[in-house]
Amino acid sequence: MAPRASLGLxxxxxxxxxxxxxxxxxxxxxxxxxxxRNAILxxxxxxxxxAMKRRMEQLFPLRSVAPGPDELREIAGxxxxxxxxxxxxxxxxxxxxxxxxxxxxxDWKWQILDPKVIPPRLRQxxxxxxxxxxRVVWQGExxxxxxxxxxxxxxxxxxxxxxxxVYTARSLGPEQRSIxxxxxxxxxxxxxxxxxxxxxxxLATRGVLGPVRELGRAARLLGExxxxxxxxxxxxxxxxxxxxxxxxxxAELERHVKQLREMEADARRFxxxxxxxxxxxxxxxxxVADVLEEEAARLPEPAGRAAMLVSQETLNLTAxxxxxxxxxxxxxxxxxxxxxxxxxxxxxRATLRVRGWSESVHTELAPGVTARLDPRRVDVVLAxxxxxxxxxxxxxxxxxxxxxxxxxxxxxxxxxPGLAEAVLPHVFDRFYKASAARARSEGSGLGLAxxxxxxxxxxxxxxxxNAPDGGAMFTLRLPRQAVDPDGSPE
Amino acid sequence: xxxxxxxxxxxxxxxxxxxxxxxxxxxxxxxxxxxxxGHRVRAVESGEQGLDRLRTDLPDVVVLDLMLPxxxxxxxxxxxxxAGEVPIIMLTARGDDMDVVAGLEAGADDxxxxxxxxxxxxxxxxxxxxxxxxxxxxxxxxGDLTIDRAGLVVASRGVPVSLAPTELxxxxxxxxxxxRVHSRQQLLESVWEHGYFGDSxxxxxxxxxxRAKIEDDSAAPVYVQTVRGFGYRFGPx
Numbered sequence: 121m122a123p124r125a126s127l128g129l130x131x132x133x134x135x136x137x138x139x140x141x142x143x144x145x146x147x148x149x150x151x152x153x154x155x156x157r158n159a160i161l162x163x164x165x166x167x168x169x170x171a172m173k174r175r176m177e178q179l180f181p182l183r184s185v186a187p188g189p190d191e192l193r194e195i196a197g198x199x200x201x202x203x204x205x206x207x208x209x210x211x212x213x214x215x216x217x218x219x220x221x222x223x224x225x226x227d228w229k230w231q232i233l234d235p236k237v238i239p240p241r242l243r244q245x246x247x248x249x250x251x252x253x254x255r256v257v258w259q260g261e262x263x264x265x266x267x268x269x270x271x272x273x274x275x276x277x278x279x280x281x282x283x284x285x286v287y288t289a290r291s292l293g294p295e296q297r298s299i300x301x302x303x304x305x306x307x308x309x310x311x312x313x314x315x316x317x318x319x320x321x322x323l324a325t326r327g328v329l330g331p332v333r334e335l336g337r338a339a340r341l342l343g344e345x346x347x348x349x350x351x352x353x354x355x356x357x358x359x360x361x362x363x364x365x366x367x368x369x370x371a372e373l374e375r376h377v378k379q380l381r382e383m384e385a386d387a388r389r390f391x392x393x394x395x396x397x398x399x400x401x402x403x404x405x406x407x408v409a410d411v412l413e414e415e416a417a418r419l420p421e422p423a424g425r426a427a428m429l430v431s432q433e434t435l436n437l438t439a440x441x442x443x444x445x446x447x448x449x450x451x452x453x454x455x456x457x458x459x460x461x462x463x464x465x466x467x468x469r470a471t472l473r474v475r476g477w478s479e480s481v482h483t484e485l486a487p488g489v490t491a492r493l494d495p496r497r498v499d500v501v502l503a504x505x506x507x508x509x510x511x512x513x514x515x516x517x518x519x520x521x522x523x524x525x526x527x528x529x530x531x532x533x534x535x536x537p538g539l540a541e542a543v544l545p546h547v548f549d550r551f552y553k554a555s556a557a558r559a560r561s562e563g564s565g566l567g568l569a570x571x572x573x574x575x576x577x578x579x580x581x582x583x584x585x586n587a588p589d590g591g592a593m594f595t596l597r598l599p600r601q602a603v604d605p606d607g608s609p610e
Numbered sequence: 611x612x613x614x615x616x617x618x619x620x621x622x623x624x625x626x627x628x629x630x631x632x633x634x635x636x637x638x639x640x641x642x643x644x645x646x647x648g649h650r651v652r653a654v655e656s657g658e659q660g661l662d663r664l665r666t667d668l669p670d671v672v673v674l675d676l677m678l679p680x681x682x683x684x685x686x687x688x689x690x691x692x693a694g695e696v697p698i699i700m701l702t703a704r705g706d707d708m709d710v711v712a713g714l715e716a717g718a719d720d721x722x723x724x725x726x727x728x729x730x731x732x733x734x735x736x737x738x739x740x741x742x743x744x745x746x747x748x749x750x751x752x753g754d755l756t757i758d759r760a761g762l763v764v765a766s767r768g769v770p771v772s773l774a775p776t777e778l779x780x781x782x783x784x785x786x787x788x789x790r791v792h793s794r795q796q797l798l799e800s801v802w803e804h805g806y807f808g809d810s811x812x813x814x815x816x817x818x819x820x821r822a823k824i825e826d827d828s829a830a831p832v833y834v835q836t837v838r839g840f841g842y843r844f845g846p847x
Binding site for chain 1: 633635636638639640642643646703724725726727728729793794795805806807808809810811839840
């Protein structure tokens, strides 16, 4: 059905919009975020390195090339300010080793740096005489650790590594918070863009899907036979083109269907008119056919046989015209049901009895099945089916009645060879003859068509199959409570 | 009900038939066929002539085509019914269901569909002309209604009610077994002598006419009651 298809289209459009938005937002805000973050960190780093270099100049001249913990502490003290911590290391000795110094200042504890925090690779680099820095996380906070070797200048004006390394750690907390804030804003912007994209997508899908859905609805109505269905054309986009094309096609279709219906109605009216026109002369003929038949035996030949023939054919012609009139009544929709509550088994027995078939037909009738139907019409159907089975099929011919709460089912079958597969779909066609060679036999050629119309008038159906063990089987299904379309009061 | 069922008028019993039919061929054909069956047939071509003949010929049965030039068949039917209780058999065109209903409401007793087979018409004539057997039974009283099966007189509050033969037969059939439900099929067989598959509208139309004559309020019948889905029942009063 249409709702699922349009949902699918909507979901796809939404997904595409959202994806586009997410990718764009990620690219833009992500790029900006990375740039800004790098810039912030770089600036902080540069400033810290510069500050450290300035401080280191205050260390010279060194008092000893092999300092003890106190001297190292001294060095570390010089390297610290309010913002950072420092430690000075000389081989295995560092500014924190050894006993607590007398010049210990309580605020130093905020300024000391545990050498264990310094990554080994950084130390390695520094030990090689290069100033280096690295970001680490210590006690849950990011730090920038800068390490620098103290160089001494020898008499020959060459520099060499003194073995003293100074490390400072600067908290990157404020920067981290700025970056976090930046990230938060990036997320916010991305989310807002996504929401905006979804809203935009919804609007767009509504703009596209509305007309598409209307087109679907109109096509469905058209398919149901509502030929006047048209679509309101809005705007001048592709969808409007489609709507215009649809309207043109629908108009053309309506014209064709109307034309066909008119032709069909004309044809049917013609049949009805012809039948009615035939009736008056036929009524006169029928009135005297009996007389002819009774006199035929006393007339000299060939007048006697001629009289017999005229009489017999008058009866056949009467039957044919009656059937034609009956079928035109179905066609014009004036056929009505005269509903009565009847015992169905009794109805079947009456049909067989009236025509003298009680002996030749085997019945299997569920007792006590009552139904509200038009007995005359059901009799017509049954008589036709049983008559056909007796004439064209092989005995035994059987009639079976079954019923459930809502339906009665009457099966009429014979035990002949059955009907050819090619014939089955056409059995109920008007004037259909199974073989062209078959002579104009009993019946008008309308019997089964009328039978089916009668079944359908009851809102039931009449079908035919070949029974598995041979023979044609006609199945008449009728509702137990047929509804009179005109709403009979009884 | 055997005792109610009288001796049927034999074909050739010499009943007088008034045939009103405008088409000359059908008129002649039916006249020929009915005459052959021993009836004395008066055939006329219009309703006006038919009503004239009704007064002078006093026919036993009228065979009336519904499609007539000038005064139409329904009007003729009503006027014949107003003049007396002679049985009327309509000739109707197949497929004109409304005509059947309207004709039955106008007072026709039965109908035959054209093209008519004379033996069918003959059987219908036989049925409507069948004499009603008389019983030696006592006068039956049901509320304000009295039925005299010996004199074949029905009276409401002592005033005789004029019933057409089919109406009288239907009332006698139903009141013969008060309280028992008769299906339309049964009534068609016993009153109209139609087969099992007769037109049940005959029964319904006749019941309507009967109610109009014997019930105080046709919409709330006391004597001829409808048993929905099954048929009709006389009483209980």
